[in-house]
Amino acid sequence: MREGHDPARAALLRKPGPPPQEASAGSGGAGDAARRSLAAVAHEPGGPRRKQLLESVAAHLGLECLEPAPPLAPAEALAAVPPEVARRYGVVPLRAGARSVDLLAVDPFDAALTAELPFALGREVRVIVADPGQVKRLLQRHYGGGAVAEAAAGAGLALAEPPQEESQDDELARRAAEGPVVRYVAATLAAAVRSRANDIHFEPFEGEFRVRCRIDGTLRELAPPPLDAAPAVISRLKVLAGLDIAERRLPQDGRIRLALEGRAADLRISTLPTQGGESVVLRVLNAAAAPAGLGDLGLTGLEEAGLREVLQRPNGIALVTGPTGSGKTTTLYACLRLVNTPGVKVLTAEDPVECELDGVVQVPVNPAAGLTFGAALRAFLRQDPDVLMVGEIRDLDTARIAVQAALTGHLVLSTLHTNDAVGTIARLLDMGVEPYLLCATLEGVLAQRLVRRICPDCREETVIAPGSGAGGPGNAGRRCVRGRGCAACQFTGYRGRMGIFEWLRIDDAVRALVMQRAPAAAIRAQAALRGLRPLREAATAAVEAGQTTPEEAARYS
Secondary structure, X not given: OOOOOOHHHHHHHOXXXXXXXXXXXXXXXXXXXXXXXXXXXXXXXXXXXXXXXXXXXXXXXXXXXXXXXXXXXXXXXXXXXXXXXXXHHOEEEEEEOXXXXXXXXXXXXXXXXXXXXXXXXXOEEXXXXXXXXXXXXXXXXXXXXXXXXXHHHHOOOOOOOOOOOOOHHHHHHHHHOOHHHHHHHHHHHHHHHHOOEEEEEEEEEOOEEEEEXXXXXXXXXXXXXXXXXXXXXHHHHHHHOOOOOOOOOOOEEEEEEEEXXXXXXXXXXXXXXXXXXXXXXXXXXXHHHOOOOHHHOOOOHHHHHHHHHHHOOOOEEEEEEOOOOOOHHHHHHXXXXXXXXXXXXEEEEXXXXXXXXXXEEXXXXXXXXXXXXXXXXXXXXXXOOOEEEEOOOOOHHHHHHHHHHHHOOOEXXXXXXXXXXXXXXXXXXXXXXXXXXXXXXXXXXXXXXXXXXXXXXXXXXXXXXXXXXOOOHHHOOOEEEEEOOXXXXXXXXXXXXXXXXXXXXXXXXXXHHHHOOOOHHHHHHXXXXXXXXXXXXXXXXXXXXXXXXXXXXXXXX
């Protein structure tokens, strides 16, 4: 027997033919009889043999058997299966309920019936074994064109030419609007938002379509749709964002605003053409999660006092630094809440506007239209502002305008991508900002990271095992707090994240070193005398306070 060959399936699907001639006495009749197809036997005069074959197939698959099949399918059941689905999978609906549908199948062995049809129909699928020829006749009667053409010919009418095949773009638009795709996208987005996800990733690969969401900084798998539904799912997301579904060669950016589970959800979408198809990432912009003020960030008393002192100055530059996803925008919003008073005019340039603040004039930048951070800052200076916030200093042009704004009596808040607070000085000097301008305007730098917080529902005290390497080689035997894992934290031991910070106040001693273009090590040593606490020490302090684990702290050692 060939590997993977199922004789029952072959017998059921083989075309029936005339019964073979009876074997002669000397021709090995038993062997010839064994070679006769079961389908041929089933179609010989006398129904019991066919019924026995179908019942054997049903028993082999653990399915219901129906013999004979009805001459017509119920109208209410037909409405449950679109014609293109019925023709593609070779099925005819027999019974349909709110959550399930019973289908007669031409090929009950087809794995796609149970793997893909539940997704396509949005219901539980039960397959029923019936005579393949009878199921094909039902397909032709209810979903084929033969009956229509025959009736038209009998009435002396000529049918019009069949319509042209729809284009790929039209097909994607149609499939993106189908119920199963709409329900899958809505359910996936709702599940991600419910799980406190920051990002949702739809990633096509050759032979695989992955859906993942980032929760507390870690990616976790979600249930993907069938592989052939991936383009329709991507198109559905682009439709929601108002993007061009026909453009699959260039990246696109947009925004989706939905009501999920009774609350508004704001999502930023980015598409990227890849080898396997279009990759889509959604950033969840959760305004409700933003802290009310500086006191909610987790700064130490000295760090918070230093930042407040800088924010109360009438002019200067205050920067928040760190990699993407380190919570810089959240910190900036907390700073804006502090300075946003009735007597102060605040303008922001953001990409995008992640949280709407009452009393703050917020401008989303649009580089494609020429509205960059630098262009927005230039326009802001003609709007009589007191405080300016620019989402990021990306180039020398933006840095120079920020310096100019600070020199002309404005407080400027912004972000920069550096590894620590001291590295910000070197980064701005490398951009081309002159040391004397930097000394005259830069007031303070707050570097930050996010570490996962131990779940409060399953936290327990434990001892670091020798050889585990947790928190460093010298930590074996030390006591620490971990999360055991529970339903509330999805058995990860972590729930939520907290910030760790490094605050650098630019005082006269630091300015003197900047004017000399001193190395970062010299500036760091001088700042340490003024109370600078490196990120590494902040992470260690969080472990000792039972807020995070040694493994999380080890990332900053």
